[in-house]
Amino acid sequence: MNTFKNPIISGFYPDPSICRVEEDYYLVTSTFEYFPGVPIFHSRDLVNWKQIGHVLDRPSQLELSGTEPSAGIWAPTIRYHEGTFYMITTFVVARRGKRRNFYVTAKDPAGPWSDPVWLEGAPGIDPSLFFDDDGKVYYTGNRVPPTGQTHHKHEEIWLQELDLDAGKLVGDRLSIWDGALKNAHAQEAPHLYKKNGYYYLIIAEGGTGYTHAVTVARSKSVTGPYESSKRNPILTHRHLGKQSKIVNVGHADIIETQNGDWWLVCLASRPYGGHYRNLGRETFLAPMTWEDDWPVMCPDTGKIEFEMESPDLPEHKWPSLPTFDSFESKELDLRWNFLRTPDEASYSLTDRPGFLRLNLRPESTVEYNTPSFVGRRQQHLDFTATTVLEFSPAKQNETAGLLLIQNHDYQFRFEVALNEREQVIQLVRREGGNEKVVASSPFKGNVIYLKVEADGQDYYFYYGEKPDQWSVLVEKEDGRILSTDKAGGFTGVYLGPFATSAGTTSDNYADFDWFHYQGTE
Template identity: 40%
Template structure:
């Protein structure tokens, strides 16, 4: 795979000088970031919902330049997401390191119908471990009986603690969510202590206290960091303090400590929340947070992304983004170098014998249907009969849409009773499909809320060496197959935050029917 950058930069500045970096530090849909440090290296994980391989592990030596080194859920039989719908699945992981081992806790969230789970697979909190963050990772150890989402681990000497959240039963207001904490056996990770309820938010009447992490406070004691207000414009980061890890916790009198709720819809980055903290080797502190890039006040297609802000301490209280209190698209901070230029072109010609780690698929591993060894220089997709709007094994080799202005091109060859091309997907009920079938009939269709509308059609198209293009420009796109311009389409139905859509857009190649689609290349060219 080839990555091209658009400009040259001088040698990075010393990590002790002020460096310039862009937010988000992980472009594309990378929500709920959790970070830890081991020596001079940092490791970060984000939510992946229905996509596999799941829970990508990113590594950095400077906090601003990251590479994906593996996934915590990466092999058959490790975890079953078959038939899980979009925006369910793998929620809000926490990554920690202790005594030579990496620990990752996460939740499989199942769909609910009439107040009861409507999915037959295993759901709930689980733990996986590894000595090498690139893998392999262990099979899950499941925690039963806790409910809720957003588990987190805290190690304190020989003690290990698990916390999470759960909707209050009964609640005194809509969205009241309580944070719980319990001790685990350090060998078996079975609960060994009582469950204590330690927090229900900083503001009475505020909803969705979630994403809790408990960190050791400089100077002694503990700090609970939790999101509040829901993952929308009211999202915020609040903190509380305790002398003992089990509490009682007292909220900071200045809560929330970081929020963009007062900046309005015109802010370029919105919905800031879900923080995790890390102390660098030089003693500086940093926080990773999620946020959404807006387009003229509207949510775009990219989903919730990972951002970085410096943190300082005054009188034992954290200051996020000191001096401004904002997460800006470009930040200058001590302790990091100038960030490397972002790639303008990502080109995968499938010459490698293994798929690049950026490729994922809904509900199944891409290797279920994609093979780069059968025909060198191509990725062969064996089609399935699952349509993009259905649950099942969809032969979709996709990756996160990285920018709001991205031209995506592919060249494919069809064999058999199959149609293939590009798919821009947010969910089963919101996607743009641009495909051609074996008869040379091409079409572009937009699905909004499960309702299909035809963008454009063409006939007499080639089926070998045919180019398919989706050119995204903000909240619209133009689409074409070969020399046939199929028109322009409004992409607002795919935007993040529509009902039950927590996931940003993925883009890639799809194969539907009975046959194969050979993919010569996929190229993403971004414009900023």
């Protein structure tokens, strides 16, 4: 028996949505306040995935200036119809503020994708598109019931026809499902499918944390009424307890292979060091089948597992991604992201070829702005990240180094700075908005090697004048502050080079020659 390992896409890649075009599969995930938005992946076997681009990769599509942590882009859905790819999603202006829904299109999933088509009169979040076989297109989303909420986070699923030529919702807006269970909350992520004369509505319920779940209803008519499955929830791990090694399973999208088999992708997390989830919500794969015209997810076991039987598809591996980035290219690797939409003045790969140059600007990593920071996801429980930095601070507020960030109030800054007139290498721990210099050591040179190692929740920080000649700055620093379970929000840990002049103007800069990330688990 051939098996595969979950998660299929590790690290902060939540809310997966999938579509198939003949023998090719495409998948997208949420990105919240990070830019570019919505990574898109390609696979031919459902197990091995290669990132081929970002759907929202230019400011005309995605302007995130001032976006608060865990707002931004929520829950994209990808669909394909008659030669065109569609990605529809929610732009959350503020987590407790306005939501705006839009879609973009492309002929090539690698891009370019169109500018957004903003939909008026589309309340709620987590939109999805359904192309019926009569040529009509339907939008589904969630909203507060027109009659009001009967309990906390009570939502309902609604449907309306979409005129793609006009880019507008048309006809009546219909309430089609109020959830699977009495007093269920946070009914979200609706996806419609059609099979054997039934329309199936699969949604997420229970919030995106520990009580997350997948539920289903069906109808002979797209407009309802929808009958809730007596087996609901059809997938959840909440009954396994917080000691489970895979938690908060939910937000599923399903796909039929070219061989007629059915699979689901969903989000889940791997807690470690207690119920802490530094890696955020990741993308998992599992089998499903149909029984009595109802979907059965993870048949026999009823749960997502780390090792499961592989799909009946020819294995298609991609070349291994390099762990070392020498910054020789004129464009950043697809794994790099920015906090919010970047200013072109914040970084350069051409001012000094072969180096990533970060210009020191007033913006810092502790505000809702766009700092000079280029980051990638932490994708492993255990990892090593190393870089070499050329930098000489000229003022007290000028710093540069490595940042590990959950949000503006929870982060580690491993940085070169000035303490009075002395140049130092220091580790700053920021927890709940309060900062503490954990350790500091004098350092006189302008070239410094930096290394961060994680052994589970123990983070180690090293520095040196030469590679492989390391001095310890801090050992076994508790990394739990980087978990959403302490910091709140919906994202995972990012790490990478940063530089700032923290509130003042500066013409200084920091040059990074290379960056190496190696995960071991």
